[in-house]
Amino acid sequence: MIDAQCNSVTIDGNTEVPDKQSPAGSRTIKTVTAAVFVYATECTDFATYNKLSEAVAAINNGTHKGNISIYINGDFTETATVTLNCSGSGASSYTGIAIYPFNGNRVISCSLADALLAFNGAEQ
Secondary structure, three states: OEOOOOOOEEEOOEEEOOOOOOOOOOEOOOOOOOOEEEEEEEEOOEEEEOOHHHHHHHHHOOOEEEEEEEEEOOOEEOOOOEEEEOOOOOOOOEEEEEEEEOOOOOOEEOOOOOOOEEEEOOOO
16 A cells, blocks of 8 residues: 555656546555556546457547557457547547557457558548
């Protein structure tokens, strides 16, 4: 347990600033073992997922908003194209999204005829 102020966290050279820098009470620091984890500046600020498709679905339904960082922490297989909706489409609302490998190079396997990642409304 830790009870302290946290002004920033640096992961693979990327600095993130938490929304709540001086929370009251103790916090437990845990190791992330999920294949994908997400930091966002609005709404749910941190969550873990088994695949990129699950993280993107959460962004599309408004779970994560603002400036969003997606970290690929493990290898996995996607079985369908992952579609990211443009910000403002439905519940999605973000100012930027970045995807980074974490803990070395990562492999997302797929055997799709189409692209692994599609952007719905990118032409807007």
